[in-house]
Amino acid sequence: MTAIFTTPEDAEEAFYDAVSRADLDALMSVWSEDEEIVCIHPTGQRLCGHAGVRESWRGIFEGNPRFHMHLKHSVRWKGVLHAVHNVVEMFYVGNDPTPHGPILSTNIYQRGANGWRLLLRHTSTGNEGATGDDAGVAESTTHTLH
Amino acid sequence: MTAIFTTPEDAEEAFYDAVSRADLDALMSVWSEDEEIVCIHPTGQRLCGHAGVRESWRGIFEGNPRFHMHLKHSVRWKGVLHAVHNVVEMFYVGNDPTPHGPILSTNIYQRGANGWRLLLRHTSTGNEGATGDDAGVAESTTHTLH
Numbered sequence: 001m002t003a004i005f006t007t008p009e010d011a012e013e014a015f016y017d018a019v020s021r022a023d024l025d026a027l028m029s030v031w032s033e034d035e036e037i038v039c040i041h042p043t044g045q046r047l048c049g050h051a052g053v054r055e056s057w058r059g060i061f062e063g064n065p066r067f068h069m070h071l072k073h074s075v076r077w078k079g080v081l082h083a084v085h086n087v088v089e090m091f092y093v094g095n096d097p098t099p100h101g102p103i104l105s106t107n108i109y110q111r112g113a114n115g116w117r118l119l120l121r122h123t124s125t126g127n128e129g130a131t132g133d134d135a136g137v138a139e140s141t142t143h144t145l146h
Numbered sequence: 147m148t149a150i151f152t153t154p155e156d157a158e159e160a161f162y163d164a165v166s167r168a169d170l171d172a173l174m175s176v177w178s179e180d181e182e183i184v185c186i187h188p189t190g191q192r193l194c195g196h197a198g199v200r201e202s203w204r205g206i207f208e209g210n211p212r213f214h215m216h217l218k219h220s221v222r223w224k225g226v227l228h229a230v231h232n233v234v235e236m237f238y239v240g241n242d243p244t245p246h247g248p249i250l251s252t253n254i255y256q257r258g259a260n261g262w263r264l265l266l267r268h269t270s271t272g273n274e275g276a277t278g279d280d281a282g283v284a285e286s287t288t289h290t291l292h
Contacts, residue, residue: 034223034289036221036287036289038221038232040232040250040252040270040272042270043273044250044270044271044272044273045272045273046234046250046272048221075182075184075194077180077228077256077265079225079226079227079228079256080225080226080227081225081226081227081228082223082225082227082228082230084228084254084265084266086184086186086266086268088192104186104190104192104268106186106252106254106266106268108230108252108254110223110225119223119230120230120232120252122232122250122252122268122270123270124186124188124190124268124269124270124271125190125270126186126190126191126192127189127190127191141182143180143182
């Protein structure tokens with residue numbers, strides 16, 4: 001059974017929920033069926049296609065303790081077929097309340113027959129100023145285009 | 147006078163041409179008029195808004211010798227309002243034929259009243275495998291959505 005995400009936000013929530021549960025199948029089900037999905041990790045690794053993306057996340061889940069992410073300073077644009085979410089991710093490992101990061105992430109969602117799916121995820125390590133606190137980035141803004 | 151870019155590729159070409167000429171005004175004219183354009187540099191700096199983006203590029207142009215970029219392994223998606231180009235950039239400084247990089251870049255173009263403009267640019271340092279040579283990434287592919 002394939003879940004239908006009726007908004008980009010639903011797909012985003014499912015993605016980060018799958019990460020927090022280290023659920024590889026759930027995580028992969030959020031991705032678009034497009035052959036050339038792209039995932040760039042903070043390590044500088046660029047993966048293209050389902051097999052490579054899946055294998056990289058398997059390695060992340062198997063090689064690390066359980067972690068979850070909290071999003072800050074989202075900037076979102078929503079169009080007819082694509083939605084762009086640029087976010088700052090803070091990581092929390094296990095039950096430790098100490099935040100790690102920031103990681104900068106651009107997540108692009110695409111609308112298809114099965115609703116909104118993740119098409120591209122580009123992440124990289126942010127510097128201290130990247131949290132947006134001093135860069136004029138509001139806590140969350142959304143632009144809808146018609 | 148504002149140039150009209152009738153395709154995302156026209157905007158892309160104008161952007162990299164402006165970089166190669168260290169022409170700050172030309173470079174800024176490629177960006178969308180959207181208030182919250184986002185530019186993430188390989189340093190981990192995240193800039194939001196025209197003033198910050200302009201100032202960061204002024205610093206790049208003033209603090210470095212002239213350089214240009216060559217794009218490899220483009221993966222492109224084009225929709226009604228947004229186009230997504232994920233590319234690998236190799237840098238060349240002055241007339242030195244030695245390539246530097248790779249830099250991974252996600253450039254998102256948005257269609258508005260003045261044609262296609264750059265909305266978001268997320269760059270980060272790629273590792274050796276990131277050139278796509280061993281990651282199943284073809285030299286260039288384009289997906290057009292209708």
